[in-house]
Amino acid sequence: MKPLIIANWKMNPSNLAEAKQLFNSVAKGVKNIKNTDTVICPPYIQFSVFNSRFPKNIKLGAQDVFWEEKGAFTGEISPKMLKDIGCQYVIIGHSERRNYQKETDQMVNKKVKAVLKEGLKPILCVETLNQIRRGLKGISGKDLKKIVFAYEPVFAIGTGHPCSLERAGRVRLTIKKSFKNIPILYGGSVNSQNAQLYIQKAGFQGLLVGGASLNSKEFLKIVKSIDFMSKT
Numbered sequence: 001m002k003p004l005i006i007a008n009w010k011m012n013p014s015n016l017a018e019a020k021q022l023f024n025s026v027a028k029g030v031k032n033i034k035n036t037d038t039v040i041c042p043p044y045i046q047f048s049v050f051n052s053r054f055p056k057n058i059k060l061g062a063q064d065v066f067w068e069e070k071g072a073f074t075g076e077i078s079p080k081m082l083k084d085i086g087c088q089y090v091i092i093g094h095s096e097r098r099n100y101q102k103e104t105d106q107m108v109n110k111k112v113k114a115v116l117k118e119g120l121k122p123i124l125c126v127e128t129l130n131q132i133r134r135g136l137k138g139i140s141g142k143d144l145k146k147i148v149f150a151y152e153p154v155f156a157i158g159t160g161h162p163c164s165l166e167r168a169g170r171v172r173l174t175i176k177k178s179f180k181n182i183p184i185l186y187g188g189s190v191n192s193q194n195a196q197l198y199i200q201k202a203g204f205q206g207l208l209v210g211g212a213s214l215n216s217k218e219f220l221k222i223v224k225s226i227d228f229m230s231k232t
């Protein structure tokens with residue numbers, strides 16, 4: 001798998017014009033990137049920034065999903081709806097949702113299953129091995145291989161205090177022992193200075209980038225540094 005760089009815009013930017021501008025500059029910037037895959041996860045309401053004319057190496061992702069297919073679930077979006085609009089990846093169980101929306105591992109588990117059923121790729125955000133076990137309950141075999149983990153220590157998210165490479169690398173190895181073939185991304189205060197290190201030194205297969213993904217120059221620096229590293 002090529003290194004996977006996921007941009008989680010969270011609840012930003014505050015208008016469609018800015019979202020378009022940001023998406024277009026990133027899409028333009030990654031045009032010649034060959035060794036890295038980039039996924040942009042805008043707020044649902046800004047999904048129209050994505051356009052299938054963009055180069056194949058930029059993909060659309062969602063920041064959340066609901067587990068039912070359709071029906072009376074006010075405010076929710078189904079995996080089918082996401083697929084229909086060209087979305088390929090779905091972030092599930094982000095710590096901000098676990099915190100503000102009180103998402104439990106059981107809810108996360110239902111979402112992972114629903115997303116797999118629709119053929120989309122879940123990015124399961126976790127901090128502990130137990131969250132992984134509970135989030136993956138009842139999922140096995142070839143479905144497991146379609147999942148990507150993102151190790152996101154809460155203290156590092158949006159704080160400007162990234163997890164040390166030693167600690168992140170240790171957690172990665174612990175996860176790897178139980179789940180050998182599942183790619184693991186790192187997320188938490190990633191920037192253009194530290195991005196490479198999480199891949200080169202701590203062994204992650206990609207990054208989940210929040211704050212730094214809202215600045216196209218900074219985000220492209222991250223993508224290009226990983227691309228360059230993967231080439232050499």
Ligand code: PGA
Pocket residue numbers: 008152156157158159160187188189190208209210211212
């Ligand atoms: P951050 O967010 O890069 O702003 O720390 C990461 C995340 O929440 O995925």
